[in-house]
Amino acid sequence: MTGLSQPNTPESDTVQLAKVWTSMRNLFGLFMTSLTGLFAVIAVIPLAAIIINVAAQGLPLINFDLFTKLPPPPGLSGGGLGNAIVGTLIVLAIAVVISVPIGVLGAVWLSEFGRGTKIAYWVRFSANVLSGVPAIIAGLFSYTIIVMTMGSFSAFAGGVALAVVMLPIVMRTAEEGLVLVPEDVRLAAFGLGATRFEVVSRVVLPAALPSIATAVTLAVARAGGEAAPLLFTALNNNFWSTDLFRPIATLSVQVYFFAIIPYKPQQDLAWAGALVLLAIILFVSITSRVLTRKRVY
């Protein structure tokens, strides 16, 4: 590679203007282009491999029982993950109920009232830092405030742990969407004599609805796959449970326990569970992507 600063050699009387493909500079560029192109291909390989492997291992095991039956005792085959699927939905619902109102209304303050203030800076800073906190720490937090005080592992504790994971994602994504609503729309509503509450609830929030849906789906996709915060909050349960204050099974935790068990039928269930989980999460992620593209403004 020759430098930019290298002067032309004074001996050369004719200047070569045509691009010489075999010059070191061009060969280097060609090499770097192919190398980074190769990198892009390498990066897509694990994604493809995971999806293909999980589908190949899991698809033959998808049947009606998988969604309706309880898991079998260790070593025995048959059964399904019905309780874990229901449990995942319950825990996620608790997390959504806690994190979405706080996240969306917090985002309203950031985008409507707090723009440019010191408080908004620190709230945003905390949200970014909190989203970098490992999910397992959210589990420990929920353990100390709920499991230790109530004396038992529970679906509720799992929901609180996932809410901590979801909150920064909901708040930051919703804020990004709210900021995109044009200022004119707000001014027009204020000009008609609306209060701040009326402007936000009747004009800004409906306009930003697709972005808020994106925020919620992104957070659900992230939290739905988390097993670490649930290991010692929701724990696990081999039976049907819809009691919010009892331990509950979830898909991700079930996949973890069945993956490290030395029995073939359980490992098969782990693959089937992984496929269901992956299908749900890819569906939700792609949905949120499509929602983002259809911005009203």
Place this chain on the structure above:
Amino acid sequence: MTLLDTEPIAIEAKKNARYYLDQAFYYTTLIFALTIAVALGWIILQIGITAFPAIEKFGLGFLTSTTWDPVRNIYGVLPQIYGTIVSALIALLVAVPLGLGIAVFLSEDFLPTFVSIPIAFAIELLAAIPSVVIGLWGIFVLIPFLRPFYGFLYTYLGWIPLFGSSPRGNSILTLGLVLAFMILPLITSISRGTLVSLPPHLRQGAMALGATRWETILRVLIPAGFSGIVGSVMLALGRAMGETMAAAMLVGNANRINISLLEPGSTIASLIASQFGEAGREQVSALLYAGLVLMILTLMVNILAEIIIQKFQNVER
């Protein structure tokens, strides 16, 4: 004139129900916005308080002791700190060149957008795959696939202490490689955002001086976007250190420090995940202490990343 006799119209807001609803709404949103800052502080405080018995008993010796003995209630996390840092460093070593290369490749118009956008989307989808699914795949597909390569490393490079043990599947190296692919989307998307947001005159200026495309990228664009790239790498480091399920499933959970990367090890997160379920009271306190150490490590890295990225954005404007 009747018009002059009318009362003046009150322009200021009347303190009626509408006014109070509006005030209540404002303060509700403010309180919810502050919740996130409060939550961050509360998490640190709460874990610190619960870990306090262990902090009092083991002090800073917890960080330098290699014993983890639930039977005698003696705890130390040096092997876990070592495993956390080494596996995260392996991940960075693989993911930084890969992610940065892809970021350049996708941002510098080498490809038409109908090709580059699906590739960028595919790499982002990689981030959406649950880590427990990646762990399952790692156990049953990746480890059998890697075993011949590990055998090769041991046979021909075994004289280097890093590869100096007969290979097992579950090892620090396996975890490092898996973590590399888990943090790749983060590095790619943030570095790409940084490169795309650089002012166009930088590129035009370099090209006008006769630089080739790659000379522009390596000598102008990457130095100009350096802090954004460093920020993305720091965020990725934080993510790699805190990753739990893949670690618990792939690292082998061996409570030892081994120079050889082909040996099983342990990380702070994998320790907590694998032991918390059956832990007694003192062990729970020790595990929370370990969690506090992990929290402090990742907080430092994340806060630094935030500051670097914000500094960079301010320069841009």
